[in-house]
Every structure is written in C-alpha cells, then in structure tokens.
Amino acid sequence: MMNFSYTRAETIADAVAAVAGDPDARFIAGGTNLVDLMKYDVMKPGRLVDITRLPLREIEATDGGGLKIGALVPNSDLAYDQRIQRDYPLLSSAILAGASAQLRNAATTGGNLIQRTRCYYFYDVATPCNKREPGSGCSAKTGVNRIHAILGTSDACIATHPSDMCVALAALEAVVHVEGPDGQRTIAFADFHRLPGDEPQYDNTLAHGEMVTAVELPAPRFGQNHTYLKLRDRLSYAFALVSVAAAIEMDGDVIGETRVALGGVAHKPWRVPEAEALLKGKFATRELFGEVADRLLQGAKGFGDNDFKIELARRAVVRALTQAAAGAPQVQSNKIVN
Amino acid sequence: MAAAAPDGFAVTITINGEPRSLTIPPSTTLLDLLRERLDLTGAKKGCDQGQCGACTVLVNGRRVNSCLQLAVMNDGAEVTTIEGLGQPGSLHPLQEAFVAHDAFQCGYCTPGQICSAVGMMSEGHAKTEPEIRELMSGNLCRCGAYSNIVDAIEDVMGSAAVREAAE
Numbered sequence: 216m217m218n219f220s221y222t223r224a225e226t227i228a229d230a231v232a233a234v235a236g237d238p239d240a241r242f243i244a245g246g247t248n249l250v251d252l253m254k255y256d257v258m259k260p261g262r263l264v265d266i267t268r269l270p271l272r273e274i275e276a277t278d279g280g281g282l283k284i285g286a287l288v289p290n291s292d293l294a295y296d297q298r299i300q301r302d303y304p305l306l307s308s309a310i311l312a313g314a315s316a317q318l319r320n321a322a323t324t325g326g327n328l329i330q331r332t333r334c335y336y337f338y339d340v341a342t343p344c345n346k347r348e349p350g351s352g353c354s355a356k357t358g359v360n361r362i363h364a365i366l367g368t369s370d371a372c373i374a375t376h377p378s379d380m381c382v383a384l385a386a387l388e389a390v391v392h393v394e395g396p397d398g399q400r401t402i403a404f405a406d407f408h409r410l411p412g413d414e415p416q417y418d419n420t421l422a423h424g425e426m427v428t429a430v431e432l433p434a435p436r437f438g439q440n441h442t443y444l445k446l447r448d449r450l451s452y453a454f455a456l457v458s459v460a461a462a463i464e465m466d467g468d469v470i471g472e473t474r475v476a477l478g479g480v481a482h483k484p485w486r487v488p489e490a491e492a493l494l495k496g497k498f499a500t501r502e503l504f505g506e507v508a509d510r511l512l513q514g515a516k517g518f519g520d521n522d523f524k525i526e527l528a529r530r531a532v533v534r535a536l537t538q539a540a541a542g543a544p545q546v547q548s549n550k551i552v553n
Numbered sequence: 554m555a556a557a558a559p560d561g562f563a564v565t566i567t568i569n570g571e572p573r574s575l576t577i578p579p580s581t582t583l584l585d586l587l588r589e590r591l592d593l594t595g596a597k598k599g600c601d602q603g604q605c606g607a608c609t610v611l612v613n614g615r616r617v618n619s620c621l622q623l624a625v626m627n628d629g630a631e632v633t634t635i636e637g638l639g640q641p642g643s644l645h646p647l648q649e650a651f652v653a654h655d656a657f658q659c660g661y662c663t664p665g666q667i668c669s670a671v672g673m674m675s676e677g678h679a680k681t682e683p684e685i686r687e688l689m690s691g692n693l694c695r696c697g698a699y700s701n702i703v704d705a706i707e708d709v710m711g712s713a714a715v716r717e718a719a720e
Contacts, residue, residue, distance in 0.1 A: 216580045217580075218578065218579075218580050219579060219580065220579070221562055221579035221623075221625055243623070243626070246621055246622065246623060246626065247603055247618070247621050250582070250621045250622075250623060251602050251603060251621060253580075254601065254602070263579065263623075265625075265626055267626060291676075295678065314691075315606065315690055315691025315692075316616065316669070316672070316673060316676070316688050316689075316690075316691050317603075317606060317609055317616050317617050317618045317669065317672075317691045318603060318618065318621075318691065320615045320616060320617050320672075321617045321618070321621065321622070450690075451686075451687055451690035452690040452691055547687065548681070548683045548684045548686075548687040548688075549683040549687075
C-alpha cells in the first residue's frame with residue numbers, strides 16, 4: 216500500500232472541504248473496499264479523510280412516511296433494523312444476501328453505493344483497464360469474462376456494479392442525499408450510478424468532493440409481495456452472477472405496480488420501466504413474466520464466457536416474479552429455491 | 554480537524570482490556586498492528602483481502618476483518634483478539650467446544666472462526682443450523698472442518714439456551 220496522509224473530519228463541511236480541495240483525496244468510512252483496492256495499488260489516494268466520526272448513524276422517519284438512512288449506518292444494522300425488516304423486507308433481504316457478516320458489520324450504507332467493480336482486470340494492475348487507467352483498453356472484452364455485464368456495456372468497459380443492496384434500492388426508488396462544495400442536493404437512485412460509455416472511470420454521478428450523507432426510502436409499498444433472488448457460484452459469500460429484486464403491489468389477484476431490478480448484469484442496477492408496465496392490471500402468469508424478462512433483457516449481449524447469463528437472467532426474472540406474486544420471498548439462510 | 558503526515562499518528566486502542574498508546578503510520582492495518590507491533594499473532598493473515606476471515610477480531614464487540622481496518626481509524630476502540638477470549642487453563646467455552654468437537658485440522662482459520670462465532674452469538678440472529686452456516690460463511694476452512702465447526706458452535710449455543718431457559 217502506498218503511504219498517504221490521514222485527516223479525521225469533525226464536521227461534514229470539514230470533510231467536504233478537505234476532499235474537494237485536494238484532487239488526490241478520498242473519503243474513507245468502512246474501508247472494506249477502498250483499503251483492499253489500496254493494497255493492490257488499484258487506488259492510490261494521497262490523502263484519506265476519515266468520516267466515521269460524523270453524525271450520520273441514525274435511521275430517521277421522514278415526513279413522507281419513509282425512512283432516511285444515515286450514510287454511516289452499517290449494512291448489518293440496516294438489514295436488522297426492525298423498521299426495515301417490517302416495511303422494507305426486500306432491502307433487508309438483499310443486504311443479507313451480500314458479503315459476509317464481518318464485512319456487513321464494517322461496510323456502510325454510503326460506501327455500499329460507491330464500492331467499485333470486482334472485474335478481475337480492474338484489480339490486476341498488470342493488465343489494461345479503462346476504468347482504472349482511462350485509454351489503456353479493456354482486457355475483459357476478449358478475456359475471462361464470466362462475471363461481466365450483458366446489458367448497457369460499451370466498447371470501453373463491460374464491468375458490473377457488484378452491490379446487492381443497490382439492486383433493492385433501485386427497485387424501491389430510493390433517493391440519495393449528497394453534500395458537496397456547492398451545497399446539498401438529492402439524486403434519484405436511477406440517476407446515481409451510470410453506464411460506462413466512453414468514461415468508465417466514473418462509476419456514478421458524484422462530483423469530486425461530494426459525499427453521500429443519507430439514503431432516503433419513500434413510504435413503504437412492497438411489504439408483502441417481494442423477493443431478492445441471487446444466483447452465484449457458491450451458496451454464500453460470493454458476488455451475484457445474476458440477481459433479481461422484485462416487488463409487486465397486488466390488488467387482490469390483479470397486479471398493480473411492479474418493480475424489477477437486476478444485479479450482476481450491468482454497470483448499474485438494471486431497470487426497464489416499460490417491462491414493469493407490462494404487468495399492470497394483469498393476472499400473474501408464467502407467460503406474462505416471460506414477456507417481462509424478454510423486455511428487460513432486450514439488447515443483451517454476451518462476450519463469450521458470460522453468454523449463459525442471458526438465459527440465466529431470463530429464468531431468474533420469471534422465478535423471482537413468481538416468488539414475489541406468491542408472497543414467498545427467497546430465504547437468504549436456507550438457499551433451497553422455492 | 555485532526556491531521557497527520559504519513560509517518561505517524563498517535564492513537565490509544567484498548568486491546569484485550571489493556572489500553573495501548575502507540576504512534577503508527579496511517580497505512581498500518583489493525584491486523585499488522587496486532588501481529589507485527591504487539592506480537593498478538595492469534596489473528597491470522599490469510600488472504601489479506603477480507604475474503605477468508607482468518608483475521609477476524611472483535612472491535613467494540615462486533616466481528617470485523619482486521620486486515621481491512623486501518624488501525625488509525627480505530628483510535629479509542631476496544632479490540633478483543635483470540636488471546637483475549639481465553640488462555641490455556643481458562644479457555645472460552647467456544648475454544649473448549651472446538652477442542653471437544655475436533656473442529657479444526659491445521660488450525661490456521663481457528664482463531665478467526667472462534668472470534669467470528671463469539672460475534673455471531675452476541676448478534677443473536679442465528680437460531681438454526683442453516684442460519685449458523687450462512688452467518689459463518691465469512692470464515693473459510695481449507696481443511697473442510699465445517700461440519701465439526703457447526704457442531705461446536707451449536708453445542709455452545711445450546712448450552713447458552715439451556716442456561717437462559719433455567720434463569
């Protein structure tokens with residue numbers, strides 16, 4: 216690990232000013248991703264600004280009937296919070312599907328959003344990678360790409376966003392609160408992460424010096440019919456090959472609003488509102504779920520090793536919608552798929 | 554705002570009940586501080602990437618991967634390592650159960666497994682065998698002693714449940 220200066224921020228304004236004023240500075244909180252990346256010289260910040268002492272550890276009710284989650288709330292505390300388990304079980308389930316108990320104890324809400332891809336070539340500094348070193352090329356497109364994206368890719372990058380939590384937050388249409396040198400703003404979750412395009416070095420739409428301060432959940436709507444289905448190479452403690460967050464608002468036997476977000480398939484959680492709209496006012500059938508899956512995966516493209524993901528994702532969408540419609544969410548401890 | 558040059562930052566960390574005041578470079582991980590500076594070699598360096606769990610310790614009672622913690626960020630924290638859980642002659646119940654159930658072969662992952670299991674029991678979310686397996690999945694065992702590890706943990710959790718029921 217390269218050496219660096221260390222600053223401990225006492226206020227949000229201090230932290231923002233310290234990072235905004237130094238192009239080589241980064242915020243650090245849980246450190247579960249950044250410290251790892253620094254050990255491999257994938258990221259080489261000259262200064263770390265420790266934000267763990269900032270007052271961002273509360274989960275508060277909002278006037279709109281939702282919850283505002285402080286950026287420093289650890290993943291485990293969020294997943295086991297009684298309000299989250301009762302009103303946003305999809306979010307709790309997705310968090311518990313990710314990482315390990317130790318990592319969830321350390322990793323924070325804000326950090327989960329800004330964690331970086333686990334593309335092998337991004338991690339391997341001996342190989343070209345446009346995300347790590349813009350303009351150097353993409354090794355994954357013609358390399359080992361079993362874990363890589365099938366949707367929204369570009370010539371420059373086929374990396375995926377690795378988070379499970381963010382897939383649920385996309386489905387729940389969370390709002391990200393940020394503070395930067397120019398003040399505070401909010402970002403709709405769909406606009407927080409970005410597709411790689413020709414600037415894959417940017418994972419999200421934050422400016423340098425902008426800090427995530429909270430994630431806001433709208434009033435709960437999907438407490439009954441939901442599931443987080445995660446498919447991976449082992450039963451626990453592995454990143455998703457494909458994951459699906461599904462939430463349905465049922466009106467008796469008729470489907471109201473539906474949300475479906477995919478993980479493990481793109482540079483950001485993947486949603487297609489037109490696909491979700493296909494279900495509105497209809498009865499739940501396997502054929503209809505298949506149409507939703509086809510629409511979600513329209514334009515999907517494999518790169519060799521990951522071709523299987525297209526069919527896997529299609530089947531996972533159908534399975535997840537079936538689970539959600541039946542009110543039988545995937546259990547995250549016993550992985551028997553029902 | 555407290556700041557430091559790369560060479561050193563003064564911290565006080567309570568380790569196994571004993572406050573230690575040290576000056577450390579910001580790049581020192583908690584694992585390296587324990588092993589290289591304080592000679593507490595119970596926590597192991599397996600992958601050094603947060604993927605194996607051999608470095609698991611308790612920070613303020615919560616299990617974390619010490620290889621991914623910058624020591625400087627734990628200023629003021631209370632850290633418990635395997636050495637602080639029990640010693641020969643006064644073993645922690647989980648240490649005794651690991652011996653009784655032959656829950657290891659080479660032993661390299663064992664300190665992390667035991668610290669992790671202590672953390673899991675205090676978290677209180679594991680009630681069944683599949684839940685134990687899931688919530689211990691951050692600790693790999695290359696020897697494959699998993700079934701005996703689960704038995705050892707169930708044994709201690711069962712004893713704790715029996716005690717609670719009696720009270």
